[in-house]
Amino acid sequence: MKIDTLFIDKAIPENFEIKYIISRLGADPQWVENTKTVYDHINDADDPILKAKKTLYITKNKGAVIKACPGTSFYTCCDYTILHTGTFCTMDCSYCILQAYFHPPVLQYFAGLTTLGNTLENTFSQNKIFRIGTGEYTDSLIWEKISLQPKFLVETFAKQNNSLLELKTKTINIESLLPLDHNEKTVIAWSLNTPDIIGSEEKGTASLKARLEAASRVESKGYKLAFHFDPMVIYPECEIQYKRVVQQIFQHVRPESIVWISIGTFRFMPKLKQIIETRFKHSTIPYGEFILGLDNKMRYFKPLRIKIYQEIISCIKEYAPNLMVYFCMEDEEVWEKCMGFFPEKEGELGHLLDKSAVKHCSLNSNLL
Amino acid sequence: MSDCLCKININDIDLTDERYKISFSNTNIDFLARSLRETGLIYPPIVRPLNNKFIIISGFNRIRAHIHNNRVHNNGIKILVYKTEPDATDYQCLLKSISSLAFQRSLTLAELILCTKRLHEFLDKQQIAQKSPAIFNTELAEGFVRDLLFIGDLPDPGLQLIHTGNLSFKSAKRISLLGKETIKVFLDIFSKIHASQNKQLEIILYIMEISARDAIKPKAVYMNQEIQDILSDEKKDPGLKTRDLRACLFEQRFPIVFKAHQRVMEKITSIKLGNNIKILPPKNLDSQDYSISFTAKNYNQFQAKVQSLHKSLENKKLKELFTP
Numbered sequence: 001m002k003i004d005t006l007f008i009d010k011a012i013p014e015n016f017e018i019k020y021i022i023s024r025l026g027a028d029p030q031w032v033e034n035t036k037t038v039y040d041h042i043n044d045a046d047d048p049i050l051k052a053k054k055t056l057y058i059t060k061n062k063g064a065v066i067k068a069c070p071g072t073s074f075y076t077c078c079d080y081t082i083l084h085t086g087t088f089c090t091m092d093c094s095y096c097i098l099q100a101y102f103h104p105p106v107l108q109y110f111a112g113l114t115t116l117g118n119t120l121e122n123t124f125s126q127n128k129i130f131r132i133g134t135g136e137y138t139d140s141l142i143w144e145k146i147s148l149q150p151k152f153l154v155e156t157f158a159k160q161n162n163s164l165l166e167l168k169t170k171t172i173n174i175e176s177l178l179p180l181d182h183n184e185k186t187v188i189a190w191s192l193n194t195p196d197i198i199g200s201e202e203k204g205t206a207s208l209k210a211r212l213e214a215a216s217r218v219e220s221k222g223y224k225l226a227f228h229f230d231p232m233v234i235y236p237e238c239e240i241q242y243k244r245v246v247q248q249i250f251q252h253v254r255p256e257s258i259v260w261i262s263i264g265t266f267r268f269m270p271k272l273k274q275i276i277e278t279r280f281k282h283s284t285i286p287y288g289e290f291i292l293g294l295d296n297k298m299r300y301f302k303p304l305r306i307k308i309y310q311e312i313i314s315c316i317k318e319y320a321p322n323l324m325v326y327f328c329m330e331d332e333e334v335w336e337k338c339m340g341f342f343p344e345k346e347g348e349l350g351h352l353l354d355k356s357a358v359k360h361c362s363l364n365s366n367l368l
Numbered sequence: 369m370s371d372c373l374c375k376i377n378i379n380d381i382d383l384t385d386e387r388y389k390i391s392f393s394n395t396n397i398d399f400l401a402r403s404l405r406e407t408g409l410i411y412p413p414i415v416r417p418l419n420n421k422f423i424i425i426s427g428f429n430r431i432r433a434h435i436h437n438n439r440v441h442n443n444g445i446k447i448l449v450y451k452t453e454p455d456a457t458d459y460q461c462l463l464k465s466i467s468s469l470a471f472q473r474s475l476t477l478a479e480l481i482l483c484t485k486r487l488h489e490f491l492d493k494q495q496i497a498q499k500s501p502a503i504f505n506t507e508l509a510e511g512f513v514r515d516l517l518f519i520g521d522l523p524d525p526g527l528q529l530i531h532t533g534n535l536s537f538k539s540a541k542r543i544s545l546l547g548k549e550t551i552k553v554f555l556d557i558f559s560k561i562h563a564s565q566n567k568q569l570e571i572i573l574y575i576m577e578i579s580a581r582d583a584i585k586p587k588a589v590y591m592n593q594e595i596q597d598i599l600s601d602e603k604k605d606p607g608l609k610t611r612d613l614r615a616c617l618f619e620q621r622f623p624i625v626f627k628a629h630q631r632v633m634e635k636i637t638s639i640k641l642g643n644n645i646k647i648l649p650p651k652n653l654d655s656q657d658y659s660i661s662f663t664a665k666n667y668n669q670f671q672a673k674v675q676s677l678h679k680s681l682e683n684k685k686l687k688e689l690f691t692p
Contacts, residue, residue: 287581289622291652301625302654333656 001053001090001204003027003107003146007038009059012111017148018058021109024146025056035059035106042104049279052105053090061085061110065119069136074294075329076343078262079350081130083120083165085110085149086138091170092203094280095231098137100272109143113152124160129354129367132157135168135189144173151176158183161364164259164357166226170205172214178221184361187259188218189226192249194241197233201283208245212252219257224360226259229312230328231266234288234304239311246315255320259360260353263312264328267299295329302334309338324356371414371450371464376422378435378445381415385423388416388465390483392476392531401433409434414450414468416461425452425461426468459490463503470505478531480504484513485520493517518544526555534558536565542572550586557590560599561613562606574617592620628653632689639685643676647689658689 006027012018022029032038038057045051061084069080088098088107098105110116123130134140134153144150150167157165158181167177168189177188190211193201198208206214215225227249232242249258266285273286290298299305309327316325326349327334335342343349351368358365413427424431431447438445452461466483469475475483487496487503493513500508508516519526519540529535535558543554554572563571579586589595598604598612619626632649639647641660648659660677664670680686 284581284583287577289624291625291654293652293654299654301622301628301652303628304624331655 001092003054003056003090005041005055006030007032007041007055007057009057011060012058017111017113021058021147038106039104042106047279048104049099049275050092052088052107053092056107056109058109058111060112061115065110065116066123066132075331076327076335076349078326078328078353079347080136081123081132082136083132083134083153084137085116085134085153086143088137089139090142091139091205093170093205094201094203094276094283095233095266095268095272095285097268097272099275099279100269101137109147109149113149116149116152117156120156120163123163126162127367128162129357129363130163131166131353131357132163133166133168133189135166139169139171140167141169141171141173144171144176151180154180154182154186157185160185161362162367164361164363168226168228170202170211172206172210174214174218177218177223182223184222184224185363187224187226187361188215189228190215191228191230192245193229193233194238194245196235196241201233201280201285208248212248216252219253224259225253225257227261228263228328230262230264232263232308232312233266233285234300234308239308242308242312243315246312246319250319255323258320258323259356260324260326261316262326262328263309264330265300265305265308267293267297267329269297273298305330306334306337309334313338324352326353371452373412373448374451375446375448376415376451378431378438378447380422381431382418382421382423383431386428387423388425388461389428390465390479390486391428391469392478392528397429397433397436400429401436404430404433405437409448412448412450414452414464416452416456417454422449422451425465462486462490466503467505470503474506475504476531477537478527481516481520481527481530484516488517488520515541522551523548523555525559526551529555529558534562536568538565539568539572542569546586553587553590557599557613560606561610563610567610567614571613571617574621578617578620589620625653635685635689639680639683639689641676641680641683641686643673645673645676
């Protein structure tokens with residue numbers, strides 16, 4: 001999606017960072033006093049979500065720059081840390097929770113690389129392993145083409161040894177990262193799906209082939225990798241298709257380069273359903289066999305989740321028996337039946353992931 | 369626009385012209401006839417002179433009751449009415465028709481829809497909302513008027529189903545956005561069952577979702593033999609038909625959940641803990657927590673039930689339930 005309108009918060013200084021974005025976008029910025037003008041611009045559209053994808057607002061992050069991932073107590077969480085560098089996305093995935101999460105959704109870039117650096121310094125000085133990602137509220141690399149932020153982050157993380165940076169994406173925007181000295185502290189992660197789902201539900205994203213080729217290119221530059229099968233969508237013969245994706249991963253990259261693979265089936269806040277039905281009329285993904293989960297999100301009926309998980313995990317293990325595979329937000333029964341164990345203690349899953357991070361990214365093992 | 373009070377001959381009223389009839393109450397007029405005999409006519413009907421006859425604007429039932437009371441007389445029955453000016457417009461007559469009823473009692477939803485639809489021939493939705501206190505004796509928001517107009521476009525027997533309570537406002541609003549063929553499907557279903565609003569919405573939801581999932585028309589879902597058998601069973605109570613239809617649709621919409629739930633319920637039923645002790649499956653079979661419940665009026669009952677539970681520890685089927 002091409003950004004056609006650029007708003008900039010008047011409180012932001014027009015420094016090199018901002019000038020770079022303006023020049024890359026080639027758009028005439030509108031400097032605004034507050035968010036009202038931006039909200040009105042978006043809300044006046046017939047499809048505010050689509051409008052928001054074409055409207056960039058550069059502002060300051062007025063909340064926490066670093067925060068813990070908002071897991072729920074009913075399902076096991078991975079204790080991830082979110083680096084809040086922006087919100088929303090230019091791509092248009094039907095299942096994207098961000099459509100329902102923000103009111104209204106606004107594509108925001110949080111300016112201030114110095115502030116970001118200072119906040120990270122504080123994290124880097126702690127005696128603890130951190131797995132930090134920017135891909136929770138936005139796609140990490142949609143910004144690569146227009147801003148210096150991804151490059152800044154890779155270089156900043158390269159100078160320390162207690163934190164891993166995960167840049168999660170569905171794009172192939174890697175060019176500016178290739179020549180960087182990352183010191184193995186950056187993991188570039190791709191959300192993967194079957195070509196069927198990418199074609200029908202992930203509008204504006206790179207193809208599976210392109211994503212895996214990009215993964216291969218960054219691997220050749222020494223970057224570590226991660227893959228996220230999330231959301232997995234259940235449809236006829238999906239098991240075969242997901243196994244083919246697994247097979248293709250290992251045709252493109254070495255298992256040793258992969259820090260982890262996460263898997264999770266499609267789950268959604270009930271209000272997302274109406275958004276999908278309105279904005280993606282061809283989509284049938286809301287019509288699976290969903291039940292209301294304990295966290296009040298719609299989830300596939302548990303036996304269906306277990307079945308697809310078992311298939312894909314056994315397939316991954318065929319190629320890479322020692323690879324760290326984990327679930328995002330699943331319960332004891334699912335872990336036991338699919339992985340054969342359950343990280344029961346609080347922080348146990350996080351610890352397993354930390355260990356993998358230390359091993360792959362040369363982090364300080366004394367902090368484990 | 370003052371109407372004149374006068375007596376006219378019943379034979380001069382065109383009883384077949386119901387263009388201003390907005391009330392759905394075609395009920396038994398015996399009580400009204402008795403009231404007219406004992407008390408007399410308190411509120412005279414309103415009529416409009418048209419083509420040497422009179423047509424009724426308000427008071428259809430009063431005129432029917434008056435005829436009923438005087439049925440032995442073939443000719444010359446007179447009735448006291450308000451007669452509009454000969455140049456009264458259609459719009460003025462419609463306003464009189466609606467207001468005379470709305471200021472007697474609250475209009476039913478079906479009447480409100482019908483009146484709004486007729487008014488829309490003269491006013492837009494904003495004007496209807498603005499004038500609503502004077503016409504309807506209540507304020508109607510513009511959005512609500514828009515909804516009424518949408519629903520007013522439903523074909524027959526849409527309004528009748530709303531009047532009888534077979535079709536709720538929300539359900540009517542939901543189906544009014546669908547295609548003609550699909551609307552017909554739902555009107556047919558709701559004319560054969562009697563369901564609460566939530567159940568109606570669930571039925572609409574399931575049919576639409578099955579249709580979207582399987583890429584077939586809602587009519588094809590509706591034509592399913594099992595559904596047709598349920599709906600066409602004239603011996604079955606509409607409430608039972610609703611139950612069966614919901615179960616059938618749930619099975620089609622969630623076949624795997626349905627079968628799994630059925631298996632668990634069969635297991636639970638086979639356990640037979642006795643003493644009115646109930647086992648409930650985990651919610652949506654998503655957690656692993658079964659619930660056991662019983663009630664006790666006194667300590668002795670409590671003790672007896674706990675003992676039953678204790679005995680059940682060796683129940684093989686109970687053990688199986690917890691080791692799937």
